[in-house]
Amino acid sequence: MLPAFEIDAKFIVMLMIGAAVFALVQGLTGVFTVATQKRQVNRRLQVGEKVEGISALVVELRKQRGLTASGARSENLRWLSNMIVASGLPYDQRKWLTYVGASALICGVGGYVLLKTPLAVPGGMVLGGVLIPLGVLKWKAGKRNAALGFQLPQALDIIVRSLEAGHPVPAAVALVGREMSDPIGTEFGMAADEIAYGATLEQAVERMAERCQHADVDLFAATVRLQEKTGGNLTGLLKLNANTVRDRHKMRLKIKAASSEGRASAMILTAAPFVALGMIIMMAPNFYGEVIDEPLVKYGLAGLGFWVFLGNMIMRRMIDMRL
Missing domain, CATH: 1.20.81 (Receptor-associated Protein)
Known part of the structure; x- marks a missing residue:
């Protein structure tokens, strides 16, 4: 009878812990919801509380969007300026350069640690300092555009x-x-x-x-x-x-609903080789462990990953339907 009593006691304790965690989560959710409701409904109104006058508000909103005080874009790297403006992210040149530099440094060091070759450093820095920031900007711009259309x-x-x-x-x-x-x-407010x-x-x-x-x-x-x-x-x-x-x-x-099956199949087929590789490494570490340190194998795996990425990008462009 004693083991049964211990099991019941453990169950009750776990149930009480779960109830406490649930109550805590619900309480924090309520607090954050109230705080969110008390905040201004959009960024323009938040900025308007900190500046005085319409002219100062217009200039400040333009600067936060990466525009000049007159509302024009920077002529240097205009395509990058377009992405920054479309992303809607608050633009602070010093902070952005700090983030990009930190990302490049982390990816460069990480590439060297993983691949044990000096050639991985510039590749990792390009990945962290160029490709990842541009990808984030493009993703944010796409997400913002979808919200605008809705x-x-x-x-x-x-x-x-x-x-x-x-x-x-x-x-x-x-x-x-x-x-x-x-x-x-914010867009209509700026207008x-x-x-x-x-x-x-x-x-x-x-x-x-x-x-x-x-x-x-x-x-x-x-x-x-x-x-x-x-x-x-x-x-x-x-x-x-x-x-x-x-x-x-x-x-x-x-269109999204009609292409959902094809997109799901593409994601499964793309992930299958990497999932299989991970399972093989977990179940039989020596299968690839004996040759993984060979430079040719490392470059070959990197090349295969690049071709998979390139193929997915090409297929995405082929099925991208714009209205």
Whole structure:
């Protein structure tokens, strides 16, 4: 009977520990949720609490996006400037250079430790100092663009309802900047600040399209430009614009669903050789252990990894459907 009692006691103790951990997680989640709700809804409003005046706010927001005080991009390495602006990350040149240098140093030292050859140092530094930062920027820009495309119809609906209620266009744009979260809230907020600073609606929306580099935002800018040049019912045009953006988003989701099986197969086939290699090393370490230190084997494995990566990139480009 004693062992059974011990098992029951252990079970009760584990149950109590699990309940305590669950309660702790729920409590921390509630605290962070309340703190998040108390924070300003987007970055522009957070910056607005720290600076005074529309002009200072516009300049500060532009600097944080990697733009000049006038809103222009750097002409040096313009493609890199475009990626920085599209990523939406707060730009601080000193911090970014520190992170890139640390990444290059870590990858260079790690490559030398793993491969035991001086040639791995420059390769690792290129990986950590160039490829990884560019990959992070591209990933952040893609993620931000996806969020922009999802939020844009809601923003256009807010503008339409505001115009139907009799508000002027600048007030409708500013309402989106106050009520919606990032990234669309900050973008429309910057446009509203530029309008208040003296720009026309067309100029502010054009600059927003240049910052976002998103096809749906370009369509919105073209709609505003068309209405500015030819006149007409802006509310009706924006309704059509919102419906078009929604239809494009639905089509993207349909394409993603239709290609999900192929993408899953590609991921499985790509991971299979590496999983098999790991299992062989765990079950029979001497299978590759006797030759793993040979330089030819190291270079061969590195070459195979590169060709797998290159093949996946080529296939991704082949099936990348843009609407």
